Amino acid sequence: MDDTEPFTTKDAKWIMSEFNETLSNTNLSGGVIHQTMRKVLDSINLFRETKIDRKDIKIFLKTYVGDKPRRGKRYKSMWDLTIITKWAESTYDAKDIRIPQRRALILTMIFGALSPAELERMRRETTIFKDNIILTHERTKTCGGEAIKVIINKHPNPRIDAVAALQCWMVCTKTTFQKEHVWFDIEVGRRANLQRIKEELVAVLSENGIPDTLTTHSIRHAVITHLARQQDADWKAINAYARWAPGS
Incomplete structure (x- = not known):
């Protein structure tokens, strides 16, 4: 295809739609895919004598990628975090081995303000129980790849205590699975990847309606929203707790 042919030719659309389909088969969000496609289209303009009209770009994105998700649309309403803590209380003595892991996962996520990816990166050797706290190290996208400390304090209610839940789970799996990992795909007896961790967390959300x-x-958004709604919320403290960049 000649470089100077209009972008709206059948061949050009086919190439870009194939690229979009490849992106859609990844774990990328719709917003990331939309922005990636837009950047690719803008980059093409840098090397073409016949520029792509902005209107053509918008039509292509709408036709092959879909409308761009609006900022904040997904979280225009937020569920009450106590739904999960009440579930944790009610499943405190559960016998099903899947439940202790789900309790440990979601309580660690809540009281550590961790993302699913940060949960997946947890390892036994860097998860330390000391003086009624959990001390672990995480590499987050906002800290330039540098490992930072994540401290989770013991909760006065033992039924929703992330420290006790995680410690119990790690003791339970110490001799059953590979020692370096914290979370596991119980059905197949191996470490849980990010997708499996998300599935375990979604199972808790779904069970609770x-x-x-x-x-x-x-879940992380609900934690931060809960903190922000507290009286005299300190945004600097919330930013530090969420490990967001200053001014976020």
Whole structure:
């Protein structure tokens, strides 16, 4: 295809739609895919004598990628975090081995303000129980790859205590699975990847009637929203707790 042919030719559309389909088969969000496609289209303009009209770009994105998700649309409403803590209390003595892991996962996520990816990166050797706290190290996208400390304090209610839940789970799996990992795909007896961790968390949300329009990341959003609604909320403290960049 000649470089100077209009972008709206059949061949050009086919190439870009194939690229979009490849992106859609990844774990990228719709917003990331939309922005990636837009950047690719803008980059093409840098090397073409016949520029792509902005209107053509918008038509292509709408036709082959879909409308760009609006900022904040997914989280225009937020479920009450106590739904999960009440579930944790009610499943405190559960015998099903899947439940202790789900309790440890979601309580660690809540009281550590961790993302699913940060949960997946947890390892036994860097998860330390000391003086009624959990001390672990995480590499987050906002800290330039540098490992930072994540401290989770013991909760006065033992039924929703992330420290006790995680410690119990790690003791339970110490001789059963590979020692370096914290979370496991129990069905197949191996470490849990990010997708499996998300599935375990979604199972808890679904069991408690939380709409499937809210993803695992909404747990972290619910935690931050809960903190922000507290009287005299200190935004600097919330930023530090969430490990967000200053001014976020």
